[in-house]
Amino acid sequence: MxxxxxxxxxxxxxxxxxxxxxxxxxxxxxxxxxxxxxxxxxxxxxxxxxxxxxxxxxxxxxxxxxxxxxxxxxxxxxxxxxxxxxxxxxxxxxxxxxxxxxxxxxxxxxxxxxxxxxxxxxxxxxxxxxxxxxxxxxxxQYQCTKFISKHDKNGLVKKLDMTNKCDRALVYDKANVPSSLAKISMCGNAELIMFYCTLDMTDSVYYIQDYDAVIIANFVGDTIEVLNVFCKEDILLDKMLDYLVDENIKREKLYFTPKETDSYLIKPVExxxxxxxxxxxxxxxxxxxxxxxxxxxx
Incomplete structure (x- = not known):
């Protein structure tokens, strides 16, 4: 002092x-x-x-x-x-x-x-x-978006409850590992992810058991806004999103930069x-x- x-x-x-x-x-x-x-x-x-x-x-x-x-x-x-x-x-x-x-x-x-x-x-x-x-x-900064051309709905997805201690622990554990899908990913700062998940993203946290992955995403009109994905394996993002979207979702908007950007339209962030x-x-x-x-x- x-x-x-x-x-x-x-x-x-x-x-x-x-x-x-x-x-x-x-x-x-x-x-x-x-x-x-x-x-x-x-x-x-x-x-x-x-x-x-x-x-x-x-x-x-x-x-x-x-x-x-x-x-x-x-x-x-x-x-x-x-x-x-x-x-x-x-x-x-x-x-x-x-x-x-x-x-x-x-x-x-x-x-x-x-x-x-x-x-x-x-x-x-x-x-x-x-x-x-x-x-x-x-x-x-630049943001990736693309249109979703097909929907191959498969498997179950669980919406996590951020008032539940076990669900919070699951997200914390996954968020402590760098995302395998992102060019820029936080390492070992799960506390910041938990700030969002327990404040204004409480209704946006999902778990896909087949891939042992946590996805944080919002649905706005015909668009899925993907805030982050936490998984240890290099799995195609589209395969995981198939668990979340249906025929009403026409567009995918990412709030991180994926390693593979060839299929995306890239525009400056506004x-x-x-x-x-x-x-x-x-x-x-x-x-x-x-x-x-x-x-x-x-």
């Missing part, structure tokens, strides 16, 4: 943990106020671990500004990488435009720039001029926020048409 003076006012700088009850309660309150959700259930389920590090400024015992460091181990084009994703970027309304976010960003970059292959974040349109000040550049990146892997990603898995966003 240290104290920092910003524009004549003293703030407490802290790298918070879920185990610090006072910090967690205040951090959750600002998160709820800013984004409309909090991390309490995630913490109570045991998923807030050392991979999630809020860098916060406090006025007394109240969190007033924050940027969270998410330590992300990825498999990228067959190679192991350590990326740092910045998220939960927020400042209480009464403390905005005072330089608090800048101080936190400088702290994070100083701490992490030489300990990872990439620092990155997704930003909304209101702050696009902020991150280039720290050396971040923008990257494009409406997912602007991706900013800093670090040696920036060029690698710029030279490949990719998409960070949607369920890896923080």
């Amino acid at each position: 240290e104290y920092i003076k910003i524009n004549g006012k003293k703030y407490k700088f802290i790298i918070g943990t879920g185990e610090d009850d006072k910090f967690r309660i205040s951090f959750n309150a600002l998160t709820k106020k800013t984004f409309g959700f909090d991390f309490e259930q995630w913490y109570q389920y045991g998923y807030w671990k050392n991979q999630f590090l809020p860098f916060s400024l406090m006025d007394g015992d109240v969190v007033v500004s924050n940027v969270s460091v998410n330590i992300m181990n990825f498999e990228v084009l067959g190679k192991s990488k350590r990326y740092i994703q910045l998220g939960t970027v927020m400042t209480d309304v009464a403390y905005r435009n005072k330089g608090l976010g800048r101080v936190i960003m400088e702290k994070i970059i100083e701490e992490w720039k030489d300990k990872c292959d990439l620092l990155y974040l997704f930003a909304n349109d209101s702050v696009l001029n902020f991150y280039p000040k720290f050396g971040f550049t923008t990257l494009n 409406g997912e926020g602007t991706l900013f990146a800093l670090g040696e892997d920036t060029l690698l990603l710029a030279n490949n048409q990719f998409m960070f898995p949607k369920l890896s966003h923080t």
Whole structure:
């Protein structure tokens, strides 16, 4: 813990943990106020671990500004990488435009720039001029879609219950292994997957016993939106989706980049926020048409 003076006012700088009850309660309150959700259930389920590090400024015992460091181990084009994703970027309304976010960003970059292959974040349109000040550049993402020409319905699929401890354990176990289907896949960060599965994807988690695979997907009109697939074997995605779709589903939309893209239409991603990146892997990603898995966003 240290104290920092910003524009004549003293703030407490802290790298918070879920185990610090006072910090967690205040951090959750600002998160709820800013984004409309909090991390309490995630913490109570045991998923807030050392991979999630809020860098916060406090006025007394109240969190007033924050940027969270998410330590992300990825498999990228067959190679192991350590990326740092910045998220939960927020400042209480009464403390905005005072330089608090800048101080936190400088702290994070100083701490992490030489300990990872990439620092990155997704930003909304209101702050696009902020991150280039720290050396971040923008990257494009690309999404794969295709029309489903035939339906070969076969086998049973089980919808998992995310309030059930055993079902959660099954998803956690599968999500800890890199997806065999994806060019870019998280490794050993199942806690983030569980954040989504226990918050707003509770009705979207399926298990296919024949392939020992977990699929997270939504159905929107005539489209299946595939958020992620977790299986150890190299199985054709279309074979697994046959278990989920019927003749009413005409289109497949992926929120990750598959290893095999020949059968897909690839277009730039729109409406997912602007991706900013800093670090040696920036060029690698710029030279490949990719998409960070949607369920890896923080």
